[in-house]
Amino acid sequence: MNRFDRITAILIQLQSRKIVKAQDLAERFEISLRTVYRDISSLAEAGVPIIGEAGVGYSIMDGYRLPPVMFTKEEARTFITAEKLMEKFTDFSTQSQYQSAMYKVKAVLRSSEKSMVENLENHIAVRNSNNPFPTPNSNALDILLKSISERKIVRINYVAIASDGPVDRLIEPVGIFHENNYWYTIAFCYLRRAYRNFRCDRMLKAEVTENPFQHQHAPLKDFLADSWERQNLRLVRIRMKKTAARYVSNQKYYYGFVSETVEGDEVEMSFLTGHIEWFARWYMMIAPNATICEPQVLKDTIKMLIRQIAENLEKPDTVPQVAI
Incomplete structure (x- = not known):
């Protein structure tokens, strides 16, 4: 340069x-x-x-601005790629606002760049079968970003893993991040009096309150750097035949899937989970076709569940018999 x-x-x-x-x-x-x-x-x-x-x-100095900047062709191309990603990987409100901003950006492009952009729009597609925002009118991301910028507490109606139903929580979001096909926010939770990781698609409702933050938070990158220790996540590795692996291709993302490696006709999958028993109950559905590599606590939990099942099967039938 x-x-x-x-x-x-x-x-x-x-x-x-x-x-x-x-x-x-x-x-x-x-x-x-x-x-x-x-x-x-x-x-x-x-x-x-x-x-x-x-x-x-x-x-x-406030008030000083240059005339609109002219973008290069390379910069203009990246706008279209970003717009396609925004359409698939953000909530409805954020998509609408980004689209409005893009109209303004396109307005300052030269004629040659506008023609190129219009042509490229028909040649870029982002396919995503695991939509992190199943509700079309979800605005969780927009609400969280507003909360962070204005430093105001958010009230969410949240469905936690293995919970009986949604619970109202007050949180102070630190930041948002995208991982394994889902958006998350790390936030201070007033219910737990500690920092927690919330999956945005589990927020049935979110709204910014008028109450300001009561805490000073470290940058998001500091929380992500030690996320394993902070969330007490456990590494799980399982192995199965490739013919069986295809049947859990979509389910695995709900259980902390991280990566997988293929060795011959077998697939080894790695997961990060903070709920061993919850993971064990899912594993039992695929157990006939899979093997646990680690951890031992997962094997012990499954043995306990099997014993409980066996004990229940041995109990006498208490349902009264109806004579026919």
Whole structure:
């Protein structure tokens, strides 16, 4: 990237954020801090009202804006890919807002880029059989993002794993992330008085309250870095024939599926679960065609369940017989 393009890119980043640190600019453009200071000085000399504060960063005076930026063909192509992903992997409200933003982006494209974009729209498709938002009017993601930006508590009606029914909870979302075909939020739960991981498609209802957050939260990346320990997740590995594996292709995503490897005519699947007994009950449905590699606690739990079943089978029939 030449110096002119770099300075233009720095200006765009300054306009897109409230505060930008010199170190962040240096890392993004792979330049030294000395070069950052020189580029910032060049922008100031060109009349851009930049405000710099030692130890904080740079910002642009409120009200200053450049005319619409022209996008490259490469950038325009990525918009269409992102739009297709948004259509499949976000909730209804977020999709609508992103589509509205895309109309504004497309409005500033040159004629040649508009023609290319219109042509590409018919050549990109995202297929997803495991829709994380089965309800078409779900707005969980939009509500969570609003809560995070405004730092206001969210009330959700949530169906937890192995629960008898939905329960109202008050939470302070830390952030959202997408994993294994589902959207999740890590949040402080007032019911449990601790941080919990919530799957967004299990939220039957979500609404932002007027109550502000009562806690300061670490960045989302810090929570994700130690998610195994924080959630007490256990690694489960099972092995089965490929002919049997195809029958659990959709079910496995509901039980913490992480990855799988194929060895000959067998498939080894890895799962992360915080509910061993819940996983064991599902495993028993496929047990005749599968083998547990680890952990031992899963094997012990299944043995316990089998003993309980055997004891129930030995009990005398207490249902009165009706004479015919």
